[in-house]
Amino acid sequence: MKPTRVVVADDHTLVRQSVVKALAQAPDVVVVAEAADGASAVAAVLEQQPDLVVLDIAMPGTDGFSTAEQVRRLVPAVRVLFLSMHDDDTSLQHALALGAEGFVSKSAPVAELLDGVRRVAAGERYLSTTLEARHGAGGSGMDTTPPPALTVREREILGLLARGLRPGEIASTLAVSIKTVKNHLTSVYQKLGVDTGAQAVAEAYRRGFVTHVS
Structure with a gap:
């Protein structure tokens, strides 16, 4: 099985390097590029054509939301997972509205980030435990119960x-x-x-x- 190819974007060097190190420990994940800002992240995605991009929200210049929009437009097949300390309802709603498949809080343990990367790469949607508890969504992927009858x-x-x-x-x-x-x-x-x-x-x-x- 081919490893999941990931681009990591975060403007905080220590955080970014920690994320890269954590992902590198997984045999089924390979970090193909890292970026410190949105423009560099888009350039890395265009060059590397990864399976998934892990984005921080607050970055200098082009923030994570604008970066996700560009990635969606330029390379639609790339899946997006936000990793941010900004896990309030407004940020989550904005991320989902942009089509992000995953959202993990920076307060979550490394195991949840790895789980999120794997699930999103597999085609599921994922929210970290704290967000799932708050919104009742995402961690287990798509719901299998019959949908309510919306008009x-x-x-x-x-x-x-x-x-x-x-x-x-x-x-x-x-x-x-x-x-x-x-x-x-x-x-x-x-x-x-x-x-x-x-x-x-x-x-x-x-x-x-x-x-x-x-």
């Missing part, structure tokens, strides 16, 4: 939410009232068993209701 409009609104639009922007896009949008979102939250937009997006990705956003 066409609910799926449409959920897709726009995954793109990062706020309720008011969704209302403008669909030419409906914001009250209508909020009513649909309330129904979506109930059906998915979540309480927030970020949780709804995470659950939608886990169940395959939405895919990466172009």
